[in-house]
Amino acid sequence: xxxxxxxPQAENLQxxxxxxxxxxxxxxxxxxxxxSLIGPIxxxxxHILLLGSLILFYHPENNQISRAIEVQTQEMxxxxxxxxxxxxxxxxxxxxxxxxxxxxxxxxxxETNIDVANVADFSDAMASTDDNTDFSDVLDIRSxxxxxxxxxxxxxxxxxxxxxxxxKFGGSDATESAVLRALxxxxxxxxxxxSWAPSEKPAMCGLALLAYLAHGETPDSEEFGPTVQKAMQYxxxxxxxxxxxxxxxxxxxxxxxxxxxxxxxxxxTKIPFLKVPMETALGWxxxxxxxxxxxxxxxxxxxxxxxxxxxxxxQAMKAGFVAGADVKGLERAIERGxxxxxxxxxxxxxxxxxxxxxxxxxxxDGLQGAAILCLQLLGEGNDKRAKTALDKLCEKxxxxxxxxxxNPPDSMVGKGKIFSSRHEEAHQNLIYAWYYxxxxxxxxxxxxxNPWNKMFMPEFIRSQHIEDGGKTGYWDCxxxxxxxKQVKYDYDKWYTTTLAALSLQVYYRYLPTxxxxxxxxxxxxxxxxxxDEDLGLDI
Numbered sequence: 001x002x003x004x005x006x007x008p009q010a011e012n013l014q015x016x017x018x019x020x021x022x023x024x025x026x027x028x029x030x031x032x033x034x035x036s037l038i039g040p041i042x043x044x045x046x047h048i049l050l051l052g053s054l055i056l057f058y059h060p061e062n063n064q065i066s067r068a069i070e071v072q073t074q075e076m077x078x079x080x081x082x083x084x085x086x087x088x089x090x091x092x093x094x095x096x097x098x099x100x101x102x103x104x105x106x107x108x109x110x111e112t113n114i115d116v117a118n119v120a121d122f123s124d125a126m127a128s129t130d131d132n133t134d135f136s137d138v139l140d141i142r143s144x145x146x147x148x149x150x151x152x153x154x155x156x157x158x159x160x161x162x163x164x165x166x167x168k169f170g171g172s173d174a175t176e177s178a179v180l181r182a183l184x185x186x187x188x189x190x191x192x193x194x195s196w197a198p199s200e201k202p203a204m205c206g207l208a209l210l211a212y213l214a215h216g217e218t219p220d221s222e223e224f225g226p227t228v229q230k231a232m233q234y235x236x237x238x239x240x241x242x243x244x245x246x247x248x249x250x251x252x253x254x255x256x257x258x259x260x261x262x263x264x265x266x267x268x269t270k271i272p273f274l275k276v277p278m279e280t281a282l283g284w285x286x287x288x289x290x291x292x293x294x295x296x297x298x299x300x301x302x303x304x305x306x307x308x309x310x311x312x313x314x315q316a317m318k319a320g321f322v323a324g325a326d327v328k329g330l331e332r333a334i335e336r337g338x339x340x341x342x343x344x345x346x347x348x349x350x351x352x353x354x355x356x357x358x359x360x361x362x363x364x365d366g367l368q369g370a371a372i373l374c375l376q377l378l379g380e381g382n383d384k385r386a387k388t389a390l391d392k393l394c395e396k397x398x399x400x401x402x403x404x405x406x407n408p409p410d411s412m413v414g415k416g417k418i419f420s421s422r423h424e425e426a427h428q429n430l431i432y433a434w435y436y437x438x439x440x441x442x443x444x445x446x447x448x449x450n451p452w453n454k455m456f457m458p459e460f461i462r463s464q465h466i467e468d469g470g471k472t473g474y475w476d477c478x479x480x481x482x483x484x485k486q487v488k489y490d491y492d493k494w495y496t497t498t499l500a501a502l503s504l505q506v507y508y509r510y511l512p513t514x515x516x517x518x519x520x521x522x523x524x525x526x527x528x529x530x531x532d533e534d535l536g537l538d539i
Contacts, residue, residue: 025229025271029220156508157216157268165508169442170453175504178461181473182501183215187227189494194234197491202238203254204491205231206261207498213264214502214509219271232265232274239277246284252297255284256312260319267323275325282320282327285313289333293340306356307345307363310337311370311436318377338378341371346385353389365402366433368393372440377510381443390444393437397451404434404456406463406478430478435499442506460500475500 156165166176186196186208195201196208209231212224219229235258238244246255259281266274288299295310296302314337320330347354352363353371368389375386396402434456441452465472474497489495502509 025219025273027272156510157214159216162216162508169507170450171457171504171507174461175457175507178464178473179211179215179501179504181464181466182475182497182504183212183217183224183473184471185473185497186211186494187224190227190230194230194232197494199489200249200254200491200495202235202249203257204494204498205234206254206257207502208494209235209261210257210264211498211501211505213261213268214505216268218269232262232271235262235265236274236277239281246288246299250284252288252295252299252309253312255281255288255299256295256309256316259285259316260312263316263319263323263325266325267319278320278323279325279327282316282325282330285316285320286327286329286333289313289336291336292344293333293336293338294344304357305340305344307341307353307367307371308355308432310340310345311374313337314341314374314378318374334378338375338380341375342380342383342385345371351388351392353385364429364433365393365396366429366436369433369436369438369440373436373443376440376443390440390448393440394448397455402437404459406459408479431475431496431499435503438503438506439510443510456503460504464500473497 156162162176166172190196190208191201193201195205197204209228212228212231215224217224217228219225219232221228238250239258239262244250246252250258259278262274262278262281265271266278284299289295290301290305292305294305294307295313296304296306297309314334317330317334317337320327321334341353344357345353347361347363350361350363353367354361354363355367372381372386372390372393375381375383380386393402438452438456441448460475463475463478465474465476474493477492477496
C-alpha cells in the first residue's frame, strides 16, 4: 500500500524567478468577464437595431402601411416552430450530457449546517438515487475546450450542475455542507507559499487543489479564488524550477498527484501558464513507466512494480488526456497501463488485483478499488477482471465483511472487517481504500452505488470535526487509537481531509470526463452516440 513517507527528505530546490502569472490570471479573468457579457451586449444591440428599424419605417400619415407592418410583426411573434425545435435540440443535448434539469434548491452558505451529531437516522437527510438512473454513460462524455461553458465537460462542477447531480445520485445538503466546511478549513490552514501541511507539500497541495477543482472553484471564485490561485502558482513553480526533477518530493505517486492536479486545473480553466508545468509533470509520468505498463517507487525500472503507485499515474494520464496535453507517448502509456492492470497485476488464481509482484502476492480491498476505478476511467470498466473484482467487493459488503467505520468498536477489530492493528499505516490505508472504493462503486451503477452510498455517506459526515459552530471541518485519520490519538506523520490531517472531501464530491466530480480514443477504448458506441448520428447532431 502506498506510504506517503517512505522516501528521503525532499531536496532543497532553488526558487525559480516567479513567472508573470499575474498577467495570465488577469487575462483569464478578463476572458471570463467578456464571456459573461456577450449575451447581454448582444441582446442590447439587437434591441437597438429593432428600435432603429421601427423609427426608420414608421410613417404616421400612412395608416395602412402601419397596420401592415403591425400584422407582419405579430405573425413573427407567434411563430413558434423554430423555438420548439431549438428547445427539443436543447433537451437532447442535456440528455447526452447525462445531467438532470435544474432543481429548486437553496445555495449553501456559511450558515447552512446540518447538526449531524444529533441525527440518529440519516434517512431524512439523505436523498435517494432515482431508481431509473442510468449510470452507463457517466464516464462516456465528450470534452470541449471552453471551460465551464459546455455542461458535458465540467457542468457537474457548476452551481446548478452540482445541485442537480447531488439530487440525482443520492447526495444531500449534509454532504455539501461537509464539503464546504472542509474547503473552508483548508483555506484557513494553507501555507503562505500556497502549499499545505508541514511536509509532503507538493502531494498535499495537489490533493487540496483537486478538492477545490472538483467543487468548480477557480482563481475567479469569490470565496476560494485566492486560495486556488496560490495553490496553482505553488505547483507550477515547483515543476518549472530548473532543478526540479522526479526525485525527492517530486517522484512516483507525488509526481502523479501533482500532474493530476495541474491537468485538471488546466482542463477546467485553460489558463496558459498551467500548460507547460502540466505537460512537464505528465512527461515525468510517461518516462517513469515501466515496459510492462506499471510503476514503482522512485520510478525505478527494475522488476518490481507497485499497483498503489500506478493508480495515481493512471488518474493523471486520464486528466492530462482530457485537458488536451501534448505529451509524446501519452496515449501509448495509457494503452500500456491498461495492459498492465488486465494482464500483469491481475492474479487469475486469486481473482484479485495484486499490490506488487512479491514472493507472496496479495491484494487488499483498497487495491481492488484503485484498479477498478483506473480501468473505468481509461474506458475499460466493462472488462471481465474489473467486473469480477467489483462483484467480490459487493459480496463482502453484503456479508458485512467490507464496512465503513471511522472509529470502530473493539468488537469489530480483527474480525475481518477492520484493520486489526491501530498503527500509522492502517489509518492511511483505510481512507485510501474508501477514496477508491467510493468512486468505483459509483461508476459501476446504481446496484452497487445505492448500498455503498447508504453506508459510507453518513459515516463520513458523522466523523467530521465541526466544533466551534462548524468552523473546523477537518477529519482525523480513521481507526486511530482512541486513547492516545497519536499519528506518526505530520501531514495526516490534510491527507485524510482532502481524500474525505473528494469522496463526498463523488456525486458530481467525475461527470466531466472524456471518451477515450478508439485506439484505447474499444467498446461500441453508446445509445446516445447512435442517436446523435441518426439525428445528424454534433453535440
